Each structure stands twice: as structure tokens, then as C-alpha cells.
Amino acid sequence: MENLIALLIAAPLLGAALLLTGGRRLDSVGHWIGTLLSATSFVFGVILFADLLGKDAEHRTLTQHLYTWVPVESFQADVTFRLDQLSMTFVLLITGVGSLIHLYSVGYMEHDERRRRFFGYLNLFLAAMLLLVLADNYLLLYVGWEGVGLASYLLIGFWQHKPSAATAAKKAFLVNRVGDMGLSIAIMLMFTTFGTFAFGPVLGSVGDASEGKLTAIGLMLLLAACGKSAQVPLQSWLGDAMEGPTPVSALIHAATMVTAGVYLIVRSGAIFNAAPDAQLVVTVVGAVTLLFGAIVGCAKDDIKKALAGSTMSQIGYMILAAGLGPIGYVFAIMHLVTHGFFKAGLFLGAGSVMHGMNDEVDMRKYGGLRTYMPITFVTFGLGYLAIIGFPFLSGFYSKDAIIEAAFAKGGTQGWILGGVALLGAAITAFYMTRVMLMTFFGEKRWQPDENGNEPHPHESPSVMTIPMIVLAVGSVGAGFFFHLGDRFLNWLEPVTGHEEGNSPVGAGAITAATLVLLVVGAGIAYLQYGRKPVPVTAPRGSLLARAARRDLLQDDFNHVVLVRGGEHLTRSLVYVDHTLVDGVVNGTAASFGGLSGRLRRLQNGFARSYAVSMFGGAALLVAATLLMRAV
């Protein structure tokens, strides 16, 4: 059974290889090959899942050792996979939701002439993400981590003819590099501390390391997680990443990429548990991002960017939960899975709307679409209800659990974190209701574009709606299914550990407060966007709204602090480099070059002088050998 693990990764990898090297002859079938191989991987995942379920909870870890890449003493670069409950959860999410997104893309990308290449990249993305969650050591995880970075770069910039897309791809890649640096430093620190980077030995011997080192490792891991999961301060790439085709957004936001950071923190739980300071920083990052994303989401008129803000905020919830330690790990992952369903559904719904609206993304030019696109409306609506935490839908269970856990942190910290999480729930209700109302309700506001083409909103083909329906079912039922009999908790606990928190506030009170805030948030949105007609051009708005539209000035901040500061730093470095380093390097190079030129003259082309050199060499050889004996 273990041998199936490599096949999980091999299937999409094969797809990527076939599609990217196969050339035009695969154009007509490429998308189906990609979808089929992704689905194959899902089937392998289900088989392995069934196998794991058949075992005791304690024996649900499978490992497969493929080979060792150049073993050097204790530096064992093993290519080993580890499948336990945590990675299994991710595998099913990645391949399941990923396959649905593949299927959807068959319709969405139908008119794109580079569709084959697009599917190749999608498969590459899946393979890299699977490698990331299946690795048994941090080094191999890093390979997957970088692979995800590469695939996201290729996909975000897929429409490279648009300068904005090319820039967005570069931005995502560069911001991610900052996080990657954190991961590589963390891995080096681990190697110097523990002498290995395999999960088992590292996480098992946490007790031997000093807290200072563990805090350093934890903070570096957090930096890495911030990059991939778009957490403050490395959040700026996420909004721009919307330049990619919509299925890519769905894939990045729901099943892959942004979940990688949460995975990393939960997987490294043992390190964070032993480094409370690092843990506190994790919760702070989560809480700040949670509000940051929610506020940005409130102000955006671009439907995808509004959803992107929402993703940032929801991942903030997960990071917050992961920072809470054993009381939060399980809920972080549970919210990750339910979020995977409804966020994928929402993005695919948004894509479906755009598909029917000539790729218009401004919600102010939508309105009243529910009658034109009934299936999209219903599936999007269910996703909406799930994300705001409507009772008994997916988000209700997973988000409530996180809010409770935040309160259970205890003390002032608990109150602050819990309060922020509650506030976030209210804002979530506000911005999601806003999206819903502006898109599907009210008057139709679309107009012919400058070429006189009026959009004719229509329902998308069934190849696109079927994945949306499946995801809607998940959005509705997954939370309840996981909650029933604490299924998810029991499943994941052996890996992540779990402690019941002692919340100073009763669970009932928290749920009630959440529901009240939900109604308040949705109500305000209704008053603002449901009762009054939505203006086609955005009003000037308050200072906060204007700042939020500019992503709370994240880019201005980055520009002033990082870009300017960086320019000054590079200028001074360039000066040092030119005068000092280049002097040494060029000097060395010149001396070798000169030596080379002189030695070269010995090679004069005459066989006689070659023979002399051989004779001299032989004489020296003999003389030296005899001399060695003599001394």
C-alpha cells in the first residue's frame, strides 16, 4: 500500500511532463489528460484513505522511502514520503478540489489557445503541492514548497500578454522568496540544532533544544508561512494574483498554496508548543491578518479581489488557530478543509459570473444576475451562507470552534484574540453579503462596453456547473459531517494532539454572540447595498474605505520602506562591490587569465616540443619516485 504514495505525486507530474513537452499534437486532448491524471491521483488518495481507515488510529502512518540523494554522514537527503492523517486530509483536499477545478477549467479555458499548457501548469501545481504535504522531512518539503512557488508564478502570469499579469506573477514570486528564505534558514537552524531534518527525529527531540533556538526556528517557519499563506506582512501578492485565470485563483485560494503555511505550522506543532513566544507571534499575525483581509474585502468592487481579501481573512483565522497550540490545531485544519469547499465554490461561481459577463469583474456593473444564472446563484449563495457561518453549514462549525479556542487561550490574550475573531465574523458577514447583493440582487447595471458589445449573461455549461454543485454540497454538509461525533477531531488527534480549552465564556454564549454579530454585519450590508441602489461608479467614501481600496496602503508601505530602503542599500552595496569585491575578483581573474595566456604559449603545435615535454615529465616522474624512496 505504501507504494501508492509515490504514485499520488507521479500521476500529476506525468501529466505536467506530457502536456508541457507533448507539443501541439496533444492540443485536442491535453485538457482531458490533465483532468484524468488529477482524478487518478484522487482515486489513489481515496484508496489510501480507505486503507488508513481500516487501521487503528495509532498505526495510520505510512512511509515510503524512494531513495537517498547523496548521503553525507548525517546529512541524509532522503526522498521519503509520509502519509498520516494530516497529510491524508490535505491529499484528499488537494486532489479532490483540484480535480473539480481541472474539470471546471475545461469549460472555462475552452477558447484559450494555450489551454494545454494551462493544464500542464495545473498538474505541476498539484504535484508540487502533494510533494509538499507528503514529504517526510523538511528538505523534501522545501522542494515541494519551491515547486508551488514556481507553479503559482507560471499560473498567475499565465496571460503574460497582459503586463499587469506579468507584474503580478513577479510580485507573487518575489514576495514568496522572502518567505522561502525564512524556510531555508529554519531548515539550516534545524540541521545545526538537531543534526537532521526528518520530521520524526526533529519533532521528537524538541526537548533537547534550547527555547531560544526553538523560538528562532519557529519565527523563521512563521515567516515562511506568511509568504505562502499571504499573512501580514507578506500579504501584498495575494490581491494582485487575481490577474491569473479564475480557476487558478480557486486553486491557489482553496486547495493549495495558501494552505501550505497552515500545514507547515501545524506540522511543526511540536516546535511551536515548546516556543510560546513564537506561538504568540503566530496568533498576533493571524489576528491582524484576519482583520486586515476582512477590511480590504469590504472595500473592493472587483469581485475576485473582494474574495481574495476574504481568503486572507479566513487564512488568518487558521493561522490564529494554529498559533493557539493543541487547542487549535485540529480546528485550523478543519476550517481549512471547509474553507476549501466554500472558497473554491465561491471562486468558481465568480468565474462563472465573469464567463457570462464578458470577463467583467466590477461588481458595480453586475446586479440582478440571479435570474440569468440560477445554478451559479444557488451554489454561490450556499458558499456565501457557509462562509459567513450560517447555522449548521460548514463555516458555522469550523469558525465557531476557532473563536471558542481563541477565548480559551485565557487571560487578556484570550479576550483580545477572541474579540478580534468575533469582530472578524461580523465583518465577514458584511462583506460577503455585500458581494452577494451587488452581484445577484438589485437592478441590472451593466452597459455596453466601448465597442458596443452588451454582455448577455447566461448560465455556464454543465462542465463548469457540475464542479460548482459538488463544491456547494461540500460547503453545506462538510462541517456537520466533521462535527458529528467529533469525527474530524478523532481522526486528526493522533497526529496533531488536542487539548480541550477552558473558555471563560460558555460555548452557547459564543455561538449566540457570533449569530448576533452575523445578523448585524449582514444587516448593515443590506441597509447599504440592498435597500439603496448601488451607484455604478464608486463614491469617494471615507478615509478608511479609500485606504482599504488601496489594500490598506500595503503597496505604499512596501514602496516607501522596502523599495526605497532597498534601493539605498543596494546602491551602497554596489559601491562596495565595484570598488572592493570586484577589485579582488577581477584581480584574481586577470592573474589567472594572464597565467593561462602564458601557459598557452607552451602549446606551440610542434610534435617535437611535445615529445620534449613528455621526456622531461618522465624524467621528473622517475626522479621524484626515486627521491621519495631516498628520503
Place this chain on the structure above:
Amino acid sequence: MSTAAVHSLWTTASDPIAKIGAPKIEYGQLSPTLIVVGAAVVGVLVEAFVPRKSRYYAQVFVAVVALCAAFAAVVALAADGYGTTKARIAAMGAIAVDGPALFLQGTILLAGLVALFTFAERRLDPAAHGNRVDSFAAQAASVPGSDSEKAAVKAGFTTTEVFPLLLFAIAGMLIFPAANDLLTLFVALEVFSLPLYLMCALARRKRLMSQEAAVKYFLLGAFASAFTLFGIALLYGYAGSVSYGTIAQVVEGTIPNVDPALADTMGNDALLLIGAALVVMGLLFKVGAIPFHMWTPDVYQGAPTPVTGFMAAATKVAAFGALLRLLYVILPGLRWDWRPVMWAVAIITMLGGAIVAITQTDIKRLLAYSSIAHAGFILAGVIATSKDGVSSVLFYLAGYSFVTIGAFAVVTLVRDAGGEATHLSKWAGLGRRSPLVAAVFAVFLLAFAGIPLTSGFAGKFAVFKAAAEGGAAPLVVIGVISSAIAAFFYIRVIVLMFFSEPRPEGPTVAVPSPLTMAAIAVGVAVTLVLGVAPQYFLDLASQAGVFVR
């Protein structure tokens, strides 16, 4: 000299004729070599009896079948345990059948097969008078520029003799690393050298340069052979035998009975040291170590490129194999005498090859100096004098030979009106014009430079590791410095290909037949597989790392 000192060989006639037993030959264990020799003889017959038109196909067929069959025989022997537990000395003590021999023979056969593909390429040169031609002269015996040459070209002649010559060379190379006595060693040396000298002279274009290269190679090769032979004579004088095993025993002093005919010389250490140094010198000449390297750039440049690729790869494998056996079987007792000298040779070879390569302007000469530097790196592994040293050298040779053949195969593709465009300036901007070819060549260059995830890294790492563990840490430091110098000129070619403006009158990249494509593809595949997952092959080399004695 007293009459008693006359060697007993001369006196046997006066004795009653002793019954001479028929020598025992283990045909099965010698089958890889026998198959190749047999096929070479068949190739000669093909030249004699098959009509000119079908010779090419017949020759290619014979050669491919022979090399595949011989490789199958090697694999069968290895699978039978001859590489490990059943290792033995066959053919009355002349040939060793053991792990290193089989590993190197397998490498030589595969490298030979891939080289054969490049030999058989007939699409690169524009068709002469409607006849498809390969890289070899229409008629080797015609004087360059003469009427008879023109007539031969017009008639569409091709030198199909290269195929049997290639097979003879391979046969010699198969024996070379397996030779277990000095005479067999010398015979093998000549068997593979003579066809190489000939093949070097056979270029279709720039024939004068090709012939000059061949003459130089022949003269210097003969010179080196003379040294070797002299060394063999001295070693015989020292030990009274040419067999490796016996010499080793004399060195260790485990054979007390002195042959009365050689009483004056036997056990004289001066003979041993001088003799060993001279034999080693002959082998260092073949691997192209400094100061016996002078032939390398001229010959690599002048020889037809497929021949250069083959020579650079297979000769190195065979010669290092023989050097390993010589040093590990005969001379372990003399380790403290030869190691410092070999240190010096390795150091100047690594540094010298890398430094002189910097100012080269011709791609073939550049690769020649690169091969010299690589010889130095491999010597570092040889000096380790440990089992790891042997296996690391075996691994290095396997990886290196395919990269080399692939790289020279790429060189055959870049052409202008005068044939191959080997001047580096013409390679500027190649990456813009033919991204795939340039990318493949870049992979080979990175492998030469020893960048991770290529076979070059794994190989270099293995030899340096073995050398460091064998107490040669300073050698490793110099090796790494040389690698850094070498990386400069490899990367410079990559920069030239990808970041320079293409020249308007630059060369074109010819579309080869599947043969050359296969050779290049194998090169890339081996480079990447040995780079990404070297462990299996390292294990294989490690199993094969013990010499039979």
C-alpha cells in the same frame, strides 16, 4: 654474464621436449571481448565482399549487434557473480574477470554504442552529388585537394572502414582495464591505439589538420609506448615475471625463491621504481594528465568530432581502469613511494587544465582542456587507495563518458559553410536561435562544471569524498579551487549562448537523424539520472570496487 644467467627459455630446447599442455581458455568469461573482436573481423570481411552500396548498412548492423551482444554478455557475467564472489583470473593469468573490469567494460561498450550512433550520422553534412555522407573522408588514401579526392567525393565514397576500426579499438579497450599481466596490457594498448590514430586522420573536412593531428598522436603515442615497454622490461627484470600477481608478491617479499637467471636484478628496488614510473607514465599519457597532455588539444581539435567524442570518453575509461589495476594490484606495497608523485601530477593536471582552458577560443580545444582537468579530478579519486576510491572513479567515469560523447555530438550540429563551426565566437546567441540545442549543451556544461543534480556533481563529490577520507584533503581543496576556475569557462560558454546577440552570419544548427539525437538524449538522460538519483549506481560501483588478485 655467466652462461647460467641465460634465461631458461633458451635452454629448454636442449632438454627433452616437455609435454606442453594446451592453454585453458575460459571462452565464456572472455565472451564480451571475443564478440567484439569477432565482429570487427566480420567487418573487415564486409569491406572485402559486400558491394559498396550496402556496406554502410551492413557495418552499422554488425557493429550494433556486436556491441549489444557484448554488453549482454557483460551483464550476464555480472549477474552470474563474476563481479563479486566469483571474480577470477582467466586465460592463463592474462585477463582478470572481476568487478572493476566488468563495470568498465560495460561502460566502454555503452559509450561505444552511443559513439557508434554519432559515427553513423549521415544527415549533417550536405549531400555530395546526391550521396548522403558522414563525417569521414571519402577516401582516406587520396591526397587532400587532389583529383582522386574529387573523384572519390563525386562517386559518393565513404570510409565505412571506420566501423571495424571502432570495433577493434573497443576490443582493445575492453582488454586494457582487465589485463592482468604487463604484456597483455601492452598488446591491448596497441590494439586500441592504432585504430584511434587511423580514425583521427579520417575527417571529411579540414583534412590536412586531421592528418596532422593523427601524425602527432601517432608519434607521441609511439614515444609513450616505448617508455611503457621499457618500464615493462625493467619490471620483468625486477620480478622475473610480467604477471601482476607475481610482481605484487615480489614487492611484498612473499616470494623468497629467486630465479637464478635473474639473480643480479631481482628484488632491485631501483628497477621496480623506475619501471613502475615508466609504465604509469604511459597510462598517464593516455588519460591526458599533465605533463603528458600536449597531444590532447591538437588531436581533439583535428580529429573528426565523433572520433573525438569516442576517444575522450572511452580511452579515458579504459586507461583509468588499467591505471587503477596497476596501482591497486601491483603497487599497494609501494604506496608511500608513488602517492606523493601522483599527488603532484593530479594537482598540476587539475590546475593546469582549468587555467589554460580559460583562454581557449575553440570549443573542441576548450573541451580538450576540460578533459585534462577532469583527468586530474579522477586522479584524486585514484590516489585515495581505498575501495571507495575505486568505486568513486568507476562512477565518475560512467557519468563523464556519456556527458562527453553528448557534448561532442552537440558540437557536430552547429555548422556553417565550412563544416562544423567550432570557433566560440560563432556560438554567440545560439540560445536565441536554437534554444533546445543550446539548453542541452548547457546541461552538459553544467555537468562538466559539477553543478548539483547533474552526474558531474555526484561524480566529483564521490571522488573528492574518497580522496578526503583517504588522507588527501589538500588535494580536495585544490580540486575545489580548480572546479571554481573551470566553472568560469563553462559558464562563460552558457552566457555566450544565451546572453549575447546572435551574429548575423552565424552558424546554423543542422537537424540530425535520430542517431545523433539518440546519442544526445542518452547523454542528457544519464546526466540527469546520475545526478538526481545517483545512489543506485554508486552502490553498483561500490559492489564492483574490488580487484581480484
